[in-house]
């Protein structure tokens with residue numbers, strides 16, 4: 123069982139809430155926290171009791187205010203590359219997770235914080251949340267997948283503007299851009315995320331995992347997403363949950379999925 127210095131983990135009703143817990147540093151991601159996030163997301167993959175996950179930040183001010191600038195300041199070219207690759211690998215694990223992962227963005231989501239949120243399958247923000255990629259102010263660029271995922275999520279023109287100006291945008295502006303799915307009062311944030319995950323958890327788990335895989339396939343230029351979809355569709359049709367889902371519909375009752 124992994125131990126955590128910078129994260130709080132809470133498993134409730136199948137939902138693992140992972141809280142980045144460095145509130146005095148606005149939950150900035152130091153290297154140790156990235157390592158811990160890797161262990162936590164590995165638990166989401168491996169633990170059968172975990173059906174979905176939420177990432178959020180401790181306190182009411184910040185989700186994550188970026189990678190830890192005191193560590194970035196010390197990077198040389200050589201270790202900067204592996205620094206970026208390590209973070210990218212962890213965030214790719216989140217993106218590819220076969221169980222739903224939601225970012226509950228409770229305040230500043232800047233730099234690596236915005237990148238963490240974008241690696242999740244969807245984002246719900248509190249009204250006070252602020253998003254941005256301010257790396258150009260420091261003489262760097264996003265390094266944890268931000269240039270790629272922001273462009274995927276909001277399109278090239280807006281992504282170029284946000285990443286070149288380093289501007290911060292409000293939760294409502296982020297919603298209008300499609301960066302955020304919902305904006306809610308801060309006191310309702312976790313409730314809303316739990317509600318969405320609760321709804322998803324009522325569906326066939328295999329279908330959910332394959333929806334994630336197929337949607338991600340859109341952005342993999344080496345993969346034929348239509349083929350991935352057809353294969354996944356066929357896979358569903360050989361599952362027990364498919365028999366249960368279709369039978370329940372015909373018998374006019376609610377399906378009881380087993381994840382088989």
Ligand code: COA
Pocket residue numbers: 146147148150187188189190191192194230232233234256257260
């Ligand atoms: N890395 C390391 N420490 C950070 C941090 C980061 N990304 N963001 C905030 N902190 C620390 C501050 O240094 C400060 O620590 P201190 O109390 O020991 O001095 C503490 O968190 C509180 O931040 P502070 O700047 O005093 O809060 P604020 O309300 O005045 O401003 C922000 C909030 C988010 C606007 C500001 O902290 C900020 O611009 N942070 C950096 C954002 C960024 O550039 N992220 C991308 C990094 S690649």
